[in-house]
Amino acid sequence: DTGVSQDPRHKITKRGQNVTFRCDPISEHNRLYWYRQTLGQGPEFLTYFQNEAQLEKSRLLSDRFSAERPKGSFSTLEIQRTEQGDSAMYLCASSLTGALGPNSPLHFGNGTRLTVT
């Protein structure tokens, strides 16, 4: 169990540029979640996958955001035409719907800190 891995750890970009983040979940985990967190706030849900299927997407998420998990393993989150308001920590988490079913806890990666200038 190597934990959830996110890349890059930090990203600085100029407004209007596109960025892509990668998340590798814990290997046997079938659910993968993306959250965003700004200073002083709790994590805000963006989307989640079960295997390769995207099961839920936040209504707050604009169409500039897209996420994929093509083979049910790693996932990417892309933000197009970045805005200063996109500056945040982007957190990936995974879980296993095993004995606890869908009630199992989430395990977070170290996050990708995005700064849009």
Add this chain to the structure above:
Amino acid sequence: QKEVEQNSGPLSVPEGAIASLNCTYSDRGSQSFFWYRQYSGKSPELIMSIYSNGDKEDGRFTAQLNKASQYVSLLIRDSQPSDSATYLCAVRGSTLGRLYFGRGTQLTVWP
């Protein structure tokens, strides 16, 4: 009304005291409840999960759940300076999908 509400604090207790953190939630059908600890600049770390009414103890931590009152709490006994962090309450809603997080309560334990 937010799905998960926490006292934002900050909460300050002396070393060795009991720290009490509270959380309420709005979805009466919620089935799983979690407490995460988050150090400044780090990602959330799971410390407790609770699924049924009553108390659950793990070392110095006790989680309490009252579904009728839609209330979850976390007690930290014999608080240590290393417990100084933000504590996030998280609730999985009745759709069994996303976790909803509160804003977190910032705890400071002073020596």
